[in-house]
Amino acid sequence: xxxxxxxxxxxxxxxxxxxxxxxxxxxxxxxxxxxxxxxxxxxxxxxxxxxxxxxxxxxxxxxxxxxxxxxxxxxxxxxxxxxxxxxxxxxxxxxxxxxxxxxxxxxxxxxxxxxxxxxxxxxxxxxxxxxxxxxxxxxxxxxxxxxxxxxxxxxxxxxxxxxxxxxxxxxxxxxxxxxxxxxxxxxxxxxxxxxxxxxxxxxxxxxxxxxxxxxxxxxxxxxxxxxxxxxxxxxxxxxxxxxxxxxxxxxxxxxxxxxxxxxxxxxxxxxxxxxxxxxxxxxx
Amino acid sequence: xxxxxxxxxxxxxxxxxxxxxxxxxxxxxxxxxxxxxxxxxxxxxxxxxxxxxxxxxxxxxxxxxxxxxxxxxxxxxxxxxxxxxxxxxxxxxxxxxxxxxxxxxxxxxxxxxxxxxxxxxxxxxxxxxxxxxxxxxxxxxxxxxxxxxxxxxxxxxxxxxxxxxxxxxxxxxxxxxxxxxxxxxxxxxxxxxxxxxxxxxxxxxxxxxxxxxxxxxxxxxxxxxxxxxxxxxxxxxxxxxxxxxxxxxxxxxxxxxxxxxxxx
Numbered sequence: 001x002x003x004x005x006x007x008x009x010x011x012x013x014x015x016x017x018x019x020x021x022x023x024x025x026x027x028x029x030x031x032x033x034x035x036x037x038x039x040x041x042x043x044x045x046x047x048x049x050x051x052x053x054x055x056x057x058x059x060x061x062x063x064x065x066x067x068x069x070x071x072x073x074x075x076x077x078x079x080x081x082x083x084x085x086x087x088x089x090x091x092x093x094x095x096x097x098x099x100x101x102x103x104x105x106x107x108x109x110x111x112x113x114x115x116x117x118x119x120x121x122x123x124x125x126x127x128x129x130x131x132x133x134x135x136x137x138x139x140x141x142x143x144x145x146x147x148x149x150x151x152x153x154x155x156x157x158x159x160x161x162x163x164x165x166x167x168x169x170x171x172x173x174x175x176x177x178x179x180x181x182x183x184x185x186x187x188x189x190x191x192x193x194x195x196x197x198x199x200x201x202x203x204x205x206x207x208x209x210x211x212x213x214x215x216x217x218x219x220x221x222x223x224x225x226x227x228x229x230x231x232x233x234x235x236x237x238x239x240x241x242x243x244x245x246x247x248x249x250x251x252x253x254x255x256x257x258x259x260x261x262x263x264x265x266x267x268x269x270x271x272x273x274x275x276x277x278x279x280x281x282x283x284x
Numbered sequence: 285x286x287x288x289x290x291x292x293x294x295x296x297x298x299x300x301x302x303x304x305x306x307x308x309x310x311x312x313x314x315x316x317x318x319x320x321x322x323x324x325x326x327x328x329x330x331x332x333x334x335x336x337x338x339x340x341x342x343x344x345x346x347x348x349x350x351x352x353x354x355x356x357x358x359x360x361x362x363x364x365x366x367x368x369x370x371x372x373x374x375x376x377x378x379x380x381x382x383x384x385x386x387x388x389x390x391x392x393x394x395x396x397x398x399x400x401x402x403x404x405x406x407x408x409x410x411x412x413x414x415x416x417x418x419x420x421x422x423x424x425x426x427x428x429x430x431x432x433x434x435x436x437x438x439x440x441x442x443x444x445x446x447x448x449x450x451x452x453x454x455x456x457x458x459x460x461x462x463x464x465x466x467x468x469x470x471x472x473x474x475x476x477x478x479x480x481x482x483x484x485x486x487x488x489x490x491x492x493x494x495x496x497x498x499x500x501x502x503x504x505x506x507x508x509x510x511x512x513x514x515x516x517x518x519x520x521x522x523x524x525x526x527x528x529x530x531x532x533x534x535x536x537x538x539x540x541x542x543x544x545x546x547x548x
Contacts, residue, residue: 010378056351056382056384056385056431056432057349057432058349058384058385058386058387058432058433058434059384062384069336069337070340071336073382073384073431075383075384076381076384077384077389078382079389096383098380098382100380100427100429101352101357101378101425101427102336102339102355102427102428102429103336103338103355104338104378105338105339105357105360108363109378150383150384150389152382152383152384154429154431156336156429157336157337157338157339158336158338159338224338229490258421
C-alpha cells in the first residue's frame with residue numbers, strides 16, 4: 001500500500017531544454033517569478049545594440065543593425081522617376097521589409113509573409129506621419145523628375161523585436177545617403193559622378209518595444225521566444241524632443257500606468273540609440 | 285564626369301541609362317587589372333562561420349566586393365509531402381539577391397530564371413557530395429542571400445554553401461570549392477569581377493573536390509578558343525585549391541573557438 005502512494009507522489013523530471021520545448025509558457029513563468037529572464041537579462045535591460053554604417057558599397061546609403069542576435073541590413077537605392085501628378089514637387093521614400101527564410105526556421109520561402117507586409121506598412125506610416133525627411137527636397141524639376149528612395153530592409157537573423165531594428169536601420173541608412181547633384185535639361189536628367197548631397201533629416205524617431213507577460217510583467221526588447229509566448233506587444237515611438245510619434249498596442253489589455261512606464265522607458269532608450277548612432281558615424 | 289541618369293520622355297517605359305564611358309582597358313600596361321590585381325590573383329577573401337543564431341549552420345563570405353550569407357536548416361522534416369524521397373534527403377537551394385546589391389536596383393524575384401538556374405546548379409553540385417542517404421525522408425534547406433554583388437555569383441554561392449553545410453555538421457564527402465577564370469587578350473585570368481564579366485570576357489566557373497581533384501561543376505556560357513580552354517581551366521583549378529585553404533582555415537578557426545567555449 002505504502003509503495004503505491006510513493007509511486008503517485010513521484011514527479012517526472014525533465015532536462016531544462018525539454019521543459020522549454022514542451023511547456024514554453026511555464027518555462028518562462030518560472031524565470032519571471034525569479035525576476036529574471038531566460039537569457040539572464042533583467043526586465044528593463046535592452047540587448048546590446050550595434051550600428052554599422054556604409055557597409056554596402058552598391059547602395060547609396062546603408063546600415064547594418066544588430067539588437068542581440070537580431071540582425072537587419074538596410075540599403076537605400078536612389079532612382080529618378082516622374083512625380084505624382086497631384087504632388088508635382090515631392091519625391092518618394094518607399095520602405096520594404098523582407099523576412100526571408102534565411103533568418104528563421106519560422107519563415108517559408110515564397111511571397112512576402114503577412115508579418116513582413118505589416119512591418120513595411122508600419123514603417124511607411126511612421127515615415128509619413130512623423131515627416132522624417134521633407135519629400136520636397138527630393139524634387140529635381142517640378143512636374144518632371146524627382147528622386148525615389150527605395151529603402152530595402154533585409155532581415156538576416158530573426159530573434160525578436162525586428163521593428164526596433166528596422167526603424168534604427170532605416171533612419172541611420174537615411175543619414176548615410178549620399179546623392180549625386182542632379183539637374184534637368186531638355187528631357188534628360190543629368191547627374192554628377194561624385195555623390196556628395198546628404199538628406200536633411202527633420203525628425204529622427206526611434207522605437208522601443210515591450211512585451212507584457214501575465215498582464216503584469218513588462219519585458220523590454222523581447223527576444224523571439226518571449227515574443228512568441230506573450231503574443232502581446234506594445235511599441236512606442238518617440239522623437240528627439242521626447243514627443244510621441246506612434247504607439248502600437250496589440251493583444252491583451254494593459255493599464256494606463258503600464259503605458260506610461262512604456263513611454264518613459266522609450267525616452268530613456270532614445271538617448272542610448274542616439275549615442276550608438278553617433279559612435280557609428282564617427283567610426284566610418 | 286556627368287552622365288545621363290534617365291531620359292524623361294512622354295513614354296514612361298522609354299528610359300535608359302547611358303553611360304558615356306569608354307570601353308575600359310581590362311589589363312593595364314603594367315599587367316594589372318582594373319582593380320589592381322595581377323592576372324593570377326584572387327580577390328581578397330574573408331569568411332566566417334556560425335554567424336547566425338537561428339540557423340543550424342551559417343557562413344558569411346566576402347570575395348572582393350561580392351558579399352554572401354548562407355544559412356543551412358536541416359536535416360529536418362520535409363515541408364511538402366511531394367518532396368519526400370524515400371531513400372535519401374531532399375536538398376533545397378534558394379538564392380535571393382538583395383534589391384540594393386546591384387548597381388541598378390532591380391526587384392529580382394525569386395522566380396527569376398537566371399537565379400533559378402544558378403540555384404539548380406548549386407543543388408546539383410551538392411547532391412552527390414552530401415551523404416543524403418543517411419537522412420531518408422528529410423529535407424536540407426540551403427538559403428543564400430547576396431548582399432552585395434560584384435561578379436562571381438556561382439562561385440560565391442557554392443563556397444558559402446560548403447562552409448554553412450560544414451558548420452551545420454552535415455556529413456559530406458569533401459569540400460566543394462569553386463572559382464572562376466577567364467581569358468583576356470589570350471591570357472588566362474583568375475576570379476573575374478563584375479566589370480570583367482560585363483565586358484564579354486569568356487568566363488569558366490569550376491567547382492572542384494580538392495582532395496581528389498575531381499570536377500563537379502563546369503560552366504561556360506561564352507566563346508573560347510579550344511586551345512585556350514586547358515590553360516584557363518588549370519588557372520581556375522589553382523584558384524579552387526587556394527580557396528580550399530582559405531575555407532579550411534575558417535573552419536578550423538571556428539572549431540578552435542568552439543573548443544575554447546566547451547572547455548570553459
